[in-house]
Amino acid sequence: MSEQLPTRQGFQRSPVQIAYAEALIEGISQTGKLHFVEGDTGIGKSLAYQLVLADWVAKGKLMGGQQAARRALISTHSRTLQRQLLQPGNLAIIQDYLAAARLPQVSFALRMGRENYLSPERLMLNLGVTQLEDALDNRHLPSTHQRLAQWALENDGCLLDLDPAMLPDGWRLSDIALRHSDPMPESLEVLHEQAQQSDILVINHALLAVDLVTRGKITQAESPYALLLDEAEHYPEIAEELLSHRVSLKTATQLLEQLKQHRLAKQWRNLLENMTHREYAGSAHGLTPYQSEALQEAVTALLKLRLREHSHEAALWREWQHLCQGAEQIATRLRESSRYLVLDYSPVLGLPGVVAHAPSAASSLKSGASERVTMLTSATLSDLDHAPGETPNFRYMRSRLQLPVTHKRSGLQRSFQAQQFGSIRFRLPRELPHPxxxxxxxxxxxxxxxxxxxxxxxxxxxxxxxxxxxxxxxxxxxxxxxxxxxxxxxxxxxxxxxxxxxxxxxxxxxxxxxxxxxxxxxxxxxxxxxxxxxxxxxxxxxxILSQVEQHLVEQLLRRRDVSEQDATRIAKGMLQRKTRFxxxxxxxxxxxxxxxxxxxxxx
Known part of the structure; x- marks a missing residue:
């Protein structure tokens, strides 16, 4: 592969980038394993893994048979990186390489969550029109409203392409974005169908977590395929946040009032008042036996409530369904006397929220791993406690994924450092106001x-x-x-x-x-x-550090006979370490x- 690239004008050979790509090539040949391949910022990871995946998929097309169905998924944390991967410059290099190597071309596609796209129905509702075309000729609408309607008609609806300055005063992108229950525009359905048929699909970690839990419902990926997670250190937190459930006692009380369930709202208001503690603001705590009993009664009463959908506005009904889903998770944890049920207090007033935490959510990455190649990469994937040339340690990531070194799915462990960064001089301004x-x-x-x-x-x-x-x-x-x-x-x-x-x-x-x-x-x-x-x-x-996660780590250490003071210190250090580099x-x-x-x- 590396022999094809230097023929491109302006290309400079990078030994560390080539070594990084060679490690990925070794990993991609080992189906059923999870590989850890770290590479410093600036070595060219993105292009390297795109070329490796494109080469692997294209060679499968030549092999025919089952291998002709090869696909690759790239999952990232940030939307910026997702779109960078599909920049014309990157794709042109990949096309040139495949052509020079006499390999078939491969297709790339991007799949983002619904909230990144415009909901035409919600936009028309906010504009007060029944068709977007009507807004263009409506002289009673301000020019800002007309420009927004024009943008919606001329673009594919991706809100990342919308300048927030175009929004009318007081509007937010969330006001016109697709919700989970909103009907999907036909144009977006077409894009999603095309994405599912692409050879290499770029998604984000949140969609990946859902895809793994639903066994490929989003990507339709089947064996043989390769999954590469860039910015992989973020996956555990995203999976936990996505698969955990949080119920704000204040929000639940307000919603019950809006639904005119005054008797039940009073019960939840009493629960809110009894559990609010300003001195606990910004921290998380386990439930006392009294709190567990009171919460059990309130949750049981809520889940017994039978409301009729047609009697309530659509938005209110969706909030009610969301509350019930969270309450069901809390009820399950209460029955299990789970230590992963935690009270999370707001940072100012100490208002309580009940969190049904999903501590092993990141282990979802092992779901279906036997049928694919899985590679994790990032600039900060290892524990960063190894010297140049030494074998890196990935203890923290392994613990989050519940994947010890001896696990049958455990694969490569490699780290690649940039060979030359030059010298750096720092200047730290003093006496600046708070930012x-x-x-x-x-x-x-x-x-x-x-x-x-x-x-x-x-x-x-x-x-x-x-x-x-x-x-x-x-x-x-x-x-x-x-x-x-x-x-x-x-x-x-x-x-x-x-x-x-x-x-x-x-x-x-x-x-x-x-x-x-x-x-x-x-x-x-x-x-x-x-x-x-x-x-x-x-x-x-x-x-901001997750107080819920810190509380759970502290409790784990306390059960191992660590003192309360040391448990707090160690837990904070572990969580701060995740993003230290x-x-x-x-x-x-x-x-x-x-x-x-x-x-x-x-x-």
Whole structure:
């Protein structure tokens, strides 16, 4: 394979990328195994595994018979990476390789969840029209409404391509997105059918978890096929969140009031008042015997309630069905006296939510593993406690997947480090205001004082600069505070803009604001010089630790005779360790200071 690629103009041979690809080739030949193949950021993992999978699928077509039905699934954590994989530049390289190797071409497709697509019915409801075409000629509708209708008629409905600035004031993408129970547009059904027939299908971890539990209902993948998880370290959390159930006592009480079930609502309100503890805010705890008994009575009464669908609005009925589903899971855990039933308290008022946790959800990856090849990859997959050249350890990921080294499904363990990153100099600004501020809506976002203070740091040095933001909202706030005299240097990445499209517009003095740069960029470099002169990490994107998960880990340690103080310390350390590599540099100052890294060599 590696002999075909250097013939492409502008291609540079990368030994570590080739070694990484060779490890995947070895793994893909071992059906029934789960392989762990780690590769540093910047070595070219994405293109490498796309080429390996395309080569494997294409050779199956030549072999004929059962092997002609080979397919490959790529599952990722971020939507940005999903779309990057299908950028024309990547696909062109793969097509060139297959043509040079005299192999059949293969098809790629992307399958995302419903919430990423427009619901025409919900949009028409919000616009007050029966057909989207009617909105275009309706003089009583504001121009913002008409533009949105025009966009819906001219595009395939993917909300990632919709600039949020096009939304009318007060609207959110969720207001017009498809829900699980909404009818699927015919155009989207066609896309999904095409995706199911594709040779290589790109999906996200949430869809993968559902697909594994439902045994291929989403992807229709059957043996022989290969499954590759990129950003695989995120799969356990996503699977647990998806397969766990949470019931907010406050939300349940309000819903019962809306359904005019006042007597039952009073019972749940009493439960809410008795379980609310401001001193427990932001923490999780097990249920006391009294709380278990009171919760059992409330859940039993709720599940005995028989409501009629036609008597309630559709949206209210869907919320009721969702509540019943969560209540059934809680009832099951209560009958089992499960330790995985936990009270999770809100961070300010200490309002309780009951969580039926699914601690072994990540082991769903073993479902159907005997019929496929499974490969996990990421820049941060191992425990990061091995020296260069040493065999890596993947103890943490293995524990989440319930896959010990001795398990019959255990496969390769490899790690590949970049051979040359050059030297890096750090600059940490001091005495910056806190980067977050609470909005009127109650949500948190980048604070105005922080943005005003940070912008001078971004524009005070010449050279191409990459500013890694935590969200597109951060990009918008910074752009609003950008000085007019430096407007020619600003490139603000908008939702729906492909990174390749953005990179093509950058000159040698551009400052790019983007939340997507975390996924990795591979721009062309001239004369082996660094593409970026400066890298700025705006703020630490570390997620809030799961208090439920911390509580469960603490309880596990306590059952092993670890003291309460040590159990808390160890549990926190284990959870923080999960994301330490990607955020380790920025954790020097926590959520506070950004830092600037002048790049002196290739990065």
């Amino acid at each position: 977050l501020a609470q909005k009127e809506s109650g949500e948190y976002g980048l604070s105005q004082p922080f943005a005003r203070t940070v912008v001078p740091y971004l524009v005070d040095q010449p050279g191409r600069t990459l500013v890694l933001c935590a969200s597109y909202t951060d990009v918008t706030v910074l752009a609003a505070h950008w000085p007019v005299e430096h407007s020619d240097r600003l490139m603000a990445h908008q939702p729906g803009m492909g990174l390749s499209e953005v990179m093509a517009k950058l000159d040698k003095d551009t400052i790019l604001l983007t939340p997507a740069g975390w996924e990795g960029l591979s721009p062309d470099r001239e004369d082996d010089q660094a593409y970026w002169q400066h890298l700025v990490v705006l703020r630490n994107p570390r997620p 990607e955020r380790c540099i920025s954790s020097v100052r926590g959520w506070g200071a950004p830092f600037v890294i002048p790049m002196t060599r290739s990065w």
